[in-house]
Amino acid sequence: MPAIDFKVIKQDGTTAARLGSLTTPHGTIATPIFMPVGTQATVKAMTPEELREVGAQIILANTYHLYIRPGHELVGRLGGLHEFMHWPGPILTDSGGFQVFSLGELRKITEDGVRFQSHLDGSYHFISPENAMAIQEALGGDIIMCFDECPPYPSEYAYVEKSLGLTTRWARRCKESHARTDQALFGIVQGGMHRELRERSAAELMEIGFDGYALGGLSVGEEKELMYEVMGYCAPVLPVDQPRYVMGIGAPEDLIEGIHAGFDMFDCVMPTRNARNGMLFTSFGRVNIKGAAYAEDRSPLDPECGCYVCKNYSRAYLRHLYRSGEILASRLNTWHNLHYYLNLMTQAREAIGAGRFGEFRKEFYAKRFSL
Amino acid sequence: MPAIDFKVIKQDGTTAARLGSLTTPHGTIATPIFMPVGTQATVKAMTPEELREVGAQIILANTYHLYIRPGHELVGRLGGLHEFMHWPGPILTDSGGFQVFSLGELRKITEDGVRFQSHLDGSYHFISPENAMAIQEALGGDIIMCFDECPPYPSEYAYVEKSLGLTTRWARRCKESHARTDQALFGIVQGGMHRELRERSAAELMEIGFDGYALGGLSVGEEKELMYEVMGYCAPVLPVDQPRYVMGIGAPEDLIEGIHAGFDMFDCVMPTRNARNGMLFTSFGRVNIKGAAYAEDRSPLDPECGCYVCKNYSRAYLRHLYRSGEILASRLNTWHNLHYYLNLMTQAREAIGAGRFGEFRKEFYAKRFSL
Numbered sequence: 001m002p003a004i005d006f007k008v009i010k011q012d013g014t015t016a017a018r019l020g021s022l023t024t025p026h027g028t029i030a031t032p033i034f035m036p037v038g039t040q041a042t043v044k045a046m047t048p049e050e051l052r053e054v055g056a057q058i059i060l061a062n063t064y065h066l067y068i069r070p071g072h073e074l075v076g077r078l079g080g081l082h083e084f085m086h087w088p089g090p091i092l093t094d095s096g097g098f099q100v101f102s103l104g105e106l107r108k109i110t111e112d113g114v115r116f117q118s119h120l121d122g123s124y125h126f127i128s129p130e131n132a133m134a135i136q137e138a139l140g141g142d143i144i145m146c147f148d149e150c151p152p153y154p155s156e157y158a159y160v161e162k163s164l165g166l167t168t169r170w171a172r173r174c175k176e177s178h179a180r181t182d183q184a185l186f187g188i189v190q191g192g193m194h195r196e197l198r199e200r201s202a203a204e205l206m207e208i209g210f211d212g213y214a215l216g217g218l219s220v221g222e223e224k225e226l227m228y229e230v231m232g233y234c235a236p237v238l239p240v241d242q243p244r245y246v247m248g249i250g251a252p253e254d255l256i257e258g259i260h261a262g263f264d265m266f267d268c269v270m271p272t273r274n275a276r277n278g279m280l281f282t283s284f285g286r287v288n289i290k291g292a293a294y295a296e297d298r299s300p301l302d303p304e305c306g307c308y309v310c311k312n313y314s315r316a317y318l319r320h321l322y323r324s325g326e327i328l329a330s331r332l333n334t335w336h337n338l339h340y341y342l343n344l345m346t347q348a349r350e351a352i353g354a355g356r357f358g359e360f361r362k363e364f365y366a367k368r369f370s371l
Numbered sequence: 372m373p374a375i376d377f378k379v380i381k382q383d384g385t386t387a388a389r390l391g392s393l394t395t396p397h398g399t400i401a402t403p404i405f406m407p408v409g410t411q412a413t414v415k416a417m418t419p420e421e422l423r424e425v426g427a428q429i430i431l432a433n434t435y436h437l438y439i440r441p442g443h444e445l446v447g448r449l450g451g452l453h454e455f456m457h458w459p460g461p462i463l464t465d466s467g468g469f470q471v472f473s474l475g476e477l478r479k480i481t482e483d484g485v486r487f488q489s490h491l492d493g494s495y496h497f498i499s500p501e502n503a504m505a506i507q508e509a510l511g512g513d514i515i516m517c518f519d520e521c522p523p524y525p526s527e528y529a530y531v532e533k534s535l536g537l538t539t540r541w542a543r544r545c546k547e548s549h550a551r552t553d554q555a556l557f558g559i560v561q562g563g564m565h566r567e568l569r570e571r572s573a574a575e576l577m578e579i580g581f582d583g584y585a586l587g588g589l590s591v592g593e594e595k596e597l598m599y600e601v602m603g604y605c606a607p608v609l610p611v612d613q614p615r616y617v618m619g620i621g622a623p624e625d626l627i628e629g630i631h632a633g634f635d636m637f638d639c640v641m642p643t644r645n646a647r648n649g650m651l652f653t654s655f656g657r658v659n660i661k662g663a664a665y666a667e668d669r670s671p672l673d674p675e676c677g678c679y680v681c682k683n684y685s686r687a688y689l690r691h692l693y694r695s696g697e698i699l700a701s702r703l704n705t706w707h708n709l710h711y712y713l714n715l716m717t718q719a720r721e722a723i724g725a726g727r728f729g730e731f732r733k734e735f736y737a738k739r740f741s742l
């Protein structure tokens with residue numbers, strides 16, 4: 001029996017958007033969904049209870065960071081990530097590939113795997129598809145990801161093609177070595193911005209067979225139009241009855257476009273990282289809370305938002321906290337931004353349920369540009 | 372009618388400890404009480420709701436910091452501190468004197484007041500007793516403090532005596548200029564570590580007449596025994612039917628000794644600042660959560676503690692968060708430390724209510740040194 005069960009509950013009438021239900025060993029998720037990123041076994045500045053309150057259903061943890069500190073074996077001995085971080089809901093772990101490839105000079109790729117140096121202490125490490133599985137098994141996420149190569153953008157066609165072959169061979173080794181039956185394993189489609197390579201990657205992965213499929217290698221510096229184009233031609237070649245996930249995106253409009261293309265899952269550090277930098281998402285566009293215009297502004301950050309922050313604090317106070325470098329600034333800003341993202345997902349699901357996602361998408365843009 | 376009403380509910384049988392009730396415009400406080408410090412209109416890392424949950428009844432805000440940023444007039448226009456920071460309970464503001472005198476080279480004292488430079492941008496400012504009152508009136512605390520001079524320790528006897536005279540004259544000017552009838556004004560007893568000067572200061576302030584009396588100039592580098600001695604001879608010369616407050620102390624044992632001497636109110640940055648440095652207070656003594664001994668420790672920080680942190684997280688996770696520099700480390704550590712301090716006050720009040728504070732004090736020490 002597979003570790004997860006995915007059902008498409010409703011297909012939108014005029015777009016590829018779909019409403020789904022994804023059951024995991026730690027609970028059922030309504031899709032489309034955004035997954036807050038908990039890099040070091042904590043979604044920065046939030047408690048698990050607060051994540052629930054803002055509507056988080058599943059969170060993502062970064063294998064690379066946890067492998068480096070405190071170590072996957074330690075987390076495993078302490079009962080796995082769920083117990084370690086006091087988050088009883090579903091968890092997805094990435095494979096560490098993206099972080100390792102981002103190390104640049106500090107890593108070397110061979111057919112076997114990747115040798116790299118820790119960003120913390122320069123110590124040497126080696127990750128292969130097999131130990132990427134072992135590490136994620138110790139961490140104990142509900143959904144784990146294949147170890148892939150994410151080529152930089154732009155790259156030569158020949159390099160992307162060769163890299164795709166490696167990603168497929170690694171994916172096969174991941175599937176063969178993955179042993180925990182209570183974890184789902186997703187394949188990662190690569191192929192850069194080339195349609196025929198993306199389609200080839202998807203076909204090769206589907207032949208191996210995974211519990212779900214993700215697009216990797218997006219949001220790596222390409223134009224938004226190109227990202228949307230890739231999502232647009234990739235979704236139709238992926239199985240209709242399995243979850244589809246776009247990794248590492250994005251801005252609110254990217255999520256809307258991803259849902260529009262037929263994707264179900266998203267993750268990104270944008271809402272949490274921007275929050276700590278004072279960049280806030282609202283129903284009418286982005287707000288830089290540092291702005292002098294907010295110095296005496298007694299109104300809530302987003303008058304249409306029902307979150308704890310917008311119900312209890314003024315823009316003037318949020319500005320004061322940010323300028324004063326207070327921890328509460330990071331807390332309240334993160335709280336609101338995550339609520340914004342997750343509420344956007346709730347609204348998207350309601351729109352698909354009502355068969356009006358196309359209209360919802362138009363309203364979303366109209367409101368944001370009305371400022 | 373005075374802005375506050377204080378009643379001694381019960382006097383402990385064998386010690387000077389007393390159980391009291393202090394009614395302010397924003398609520399009634401059970402004493403003895405510890406006041407968490409919210410320097411910049413936020414108790415670092417905590418929301419007001421969490422402060423309530425850990426047992427905070429009244430918080431302290433720093434006039435100097437709020438005067439510098441965002442400015443007391445701005446806070447006043449935004450409805451005062453209570454509304455600004457979303458804390459509906461009682462607030463005490465200090466006079467700014469202690470911070471101004473800590474600026475060292477950046478300030479100059481005259482009979483009129485103190486000229487000083489901002490620690491943020493070097494701009495010049497002048498605070499007199501009269502505008503210390505105006506600033507605190509704009510901030511809107513329930514209890515405000517006289518503008519005093521806090522002499523450094525050690526100081527020459529002659530200097531302390533001269534300074535005490537200035538503090539008395541300033542206290543008179545504070546009382547004369549203070550206009551808001553919904554704020555209580557406390558006098559601050561100075562006099563260094565000299566019994567006759569402390570008694571003279573107290574007598575001069577009592578002749579002017581204030582709503583409560585504080586000891587300033589303690590925890591400035593003197594030995595603990597000396598601090599306890601000063602508290603011991605000052606309490607008996609202060610009015611029995613008015614609140615007594617020791618400013619800027621201290622460690623848990625300092626609070627126990629202050630209560631033992633007959634004081635009702637305390638404030639200190641120690642629980643919050645230490646928390647951010649990974650120094651945690653427990654029923655059996657202090658814990659440095661960085662310690663390698665906690666790397667795989669699944670037990671709660673303090674098995675006797677009933678706080679959110681001790682109920683849900685392991686020492687191993689707290690250590691991981693701290694080493695990873697996570698905001699959640701500061702949050703959980705602050706939460707527990709404040710709970711520890713406020714729970715200690717609750718236990719002290721219960722012990723006084725049961726007429727057994729002397730025994731409670733012995734048990735407190737016996738447990739801490741049993742490690």
Ligand SMILES: [Zn+2]
Nearest residue numbers: 305307310336
């Ligand atoms: Zn909000």
Ligand SMILES: [Zn+2]
Nearest residue numbers: 676678681707
């Ligand atoms: Zn605790």
